[in-house]
Amino acid sequence: MRKFAIGALLLAGVSSSAAIAKGPTFSASIVRTSYGIPHITASNWRGIGYGVGYAYAQDNLCMIAEEFATVAGERSLHFGPKETAILGFEKIDNLSSDIFFRSAIDMPKLRRGISAQIPEARDVIAGYVAGYNRLLRDLGPTGVPAECRGKAWVRPITADDMLRLTEKQVLLASSLALAGAVVNAAPPGGAQAADQNVTIPDQDKIGIGSNGWAFGGDVTESGRGVLIGNPHFPWNGPARFWEMHLTIPGVYDVMGVGIAGTPIVSLGFNKDIGWTHTVTAAQHFTLFELELDPTDPTRYIVDGKSERMTPKTVSIPMPAGTAPVTRTLYSSRFGPMVAAPALLLSWGKTKAFSMRDANAGNQRGLAAWIAIGKAKSVADIRSAVTKTLGIPWVNTIAVDRAGNALHADVTAVPNVTAAKAKDCATPASALLAGRVVLLDGKRAACDWDDVAGTAARRLLPAYEQAIWERRDYLANSNDSYWLSNASAPYRQLSPILGAWGTMRTTRTRSGLIEIERRLKGTDGLPGTKIDLPRAEAMAFANKSxxxxxxxxxxxxxxxxxxxxxxxxxxxxxxxxxxxxxxxxxxxxxxxxxxxxxxxxxxxxxxxxxxxxxxxxxxxxxxxxxxxxxxxxxxxxxxxxxxxxxxxxxxxxxxxxxxxxxxxxxxxxxxxxxxLNVQQGQKVPGGITPTHGSSYVQAVTFDDTGPVVDAVLSYSQSTNPASPHFGDQTLLYSAKRWVRLPFTKAQIDADTIGKPVTISE
CATH class of the missing domain: 1.10.1400.10 (Aminohydrolase, alpha-helical knob region)
Known part of the structure; x- marks a missing residue:
């Protein structure tokens, strides 16, 4: 017996030695500089995700823990079915939110999909999960912030939680606006959730927007690119940006921001390029009008043949002592059924409507943003965007140190040409024109076209979308691709990409007028060229x-x-x-x-x-x-x-x-x-911002690297006890910027607190 015990100990020692020789599975160092910005260094992508998951949760644990409960369809369980959440751009009751996520998210499909993505994407997700869970262990139950201490929804996460959250993010500015319509949809006489007053918001009225200006070397003082990124995003909730600097020596060195659960930089800069995003006017989903089988409202006719809809029954857990709520939803070959009486989309006895979103299951975004982060020129960025078709719903606006400017309005868009939209229109299509394309679902030929060579089926090829490279300027403020440069309007493309030749919003006009005045020297600033101070003054001019x-x-x-x-x-x-x-x-x-x-x-x-x-x-x-x-x-x-x-x-x-x-x-x-948008809500004594300027960055380059000023309007942390809960908000109020430290020497000179090294 004793010999066996000694042998076991020896074997354990050998195993332990092997593990030590192999090294930890996850490892990262975290250095914070002024205003709580983390600089995360690791030897591989798992380590990067590990550091991001840990540091992000340090700043925003309660917010992201609640978001994991939301995408798991557990809001009713934890917060009550009648309370509300913000889903997309509108409030929705918790029960409806749960029904949507439990019906719309296909976990087996997402697991299969991520396994087919690049290894870096899989590794960074695995690292994020480990880092988030490591922070929970380090905090212990008593170390959790007071706002969510002791709550059951603050729990360790899995890769499935990350996949759900990513799926929500890619649907954010597309079909998520119709979540209530998915929940509403039931055959005549069928059970529905609480009726949702579903609308598709006008592009200029939604809360997520932005300005992006890329100035090429022909109009800049230095001959290098100058970029202004001014995203207009929510001030509250998981769509808030969070600053980070991520480094794998010799592989990846990028600084910028991501929203909750984003394990890499999705908007920012490296040594040679800077990029920003604005919400595109392109439509990322279409509706299909179905002719129903007169014998059964859950069957529909395609090319004269009856097809059965696919039912999916979901069970929603309720608070203790209450039985789960079940609901059955249906899908056609085109996607989930929808019902929105305010939009004249009703499920009757003869007609119903279905929806397909080009971003459903789009897991290519991580590959696209990793490639952008590695880019050395705007040509590299263009390649990343066009090859992956993984950018979900934003324009990409960029500059490089050589003085080139790029605007790529290239996203995951349905492959619907102008001819198809016209030939496949129904009488109801005109009623929704400008907001969403409605196609005739009783003809198989009216499905989206499939072109060989695209990154996913039925997507509009990048060569049919709008791409500019110039050396003067390119600008976008959420209007369509048509007028990114006032002197060079773009050719007319498919209406799925937005309106062409139509009146621009006052914000788009304002931006183009300010650029025109700057280049003519009539804006009150010296000269006719662009540099960082002039670009910053334009961004915060606050003219009406x-x-x-x-x-x-x-x-x-x-x-x-x-x-x-x-x-x-x-x-x-x-x-x-x-x-x-x-x-x-x-x-x-x-x-x-x-x-x-x-x-x-x-x-x-x-x-x-x-x-x-x-x-x-x-x-x-x-x-x-x-x-x-x-x-x-x-x-x-x-x-x-x-x-x-x-x-x-x-x-x-x-x-x-x-x-x-x-x-x-x-x-x-x-x-x-x-241009500097702030949308607010009434509060006693005035207005408080809800959407608007968020992470504002001004990027250019010197001989050795990037020169970047930035400010995060609502600050880095949502924890009221954090010193970084309002510090940058004070800076923003005073129109002050942070010169971001990027090199090791700059980071060392600006380090606050003690560096942290984590591994396991």
């Missing part, structure tokens, strides 16, 4: 194009109107900006919202030959003048009811709370023609 177009005429109109004299005087003293010290801007914002319903507002109509400067010249006489004075009076009354002065300082109206501190926030709604 609508004010520029309207205020002079309004002041002339209201000058002799005693009923609005005080409001008129307040606007006369306004600088027509949305800086924190600007006075009178809130009055104008309310007024501008009031006049949007005036049908014939502009004397100079939209002209496709001059889309940047039209429409303009407001009509202020006659009935229009009466309506404008009434709109101003109504705006003044609104401010009075809210207890806000007509000439209130903008930073006293719009603010972010960080603990007991009210931090003034500059910027305003994009509909005002303000």
């Amino acid at each position: 194009l609508v004010a520029e177009l309207v205020v002079d005429k309004l002041l002339a109109l209201c000058a002799d109107k005693p009923d609005v004299a005080a409001a008129c005087n307040a606007l006369r003293g306004w600088d027509r900006k949305y800086d924190v010290d600007s006075r009178g801007g809130y009055l104008f914002a309310v007024f501008a919202a009031n006049i949007r319903s005036i049908a014939n507002l502009w004397a100079t109509k939209y002209d496709p030959a001059d889309p940047v400067h039209t429409p303009r010249d407001p009509i202020t006489d006659g009935d229009n003048g009466t309506k404008m004075i009434a709109a101003l009076a109504k705006a003044a009354a609104t401010l009075s009811a809210e207890g806000i002065a007509l000439d209130a300082r903008w930073g006293d109206v719009q603010f972010a709370k960080r603990g007991d501190q009210r931090i003034a926030v500059h910027g305003a709604e994009g509909s005002l023609g303000v």
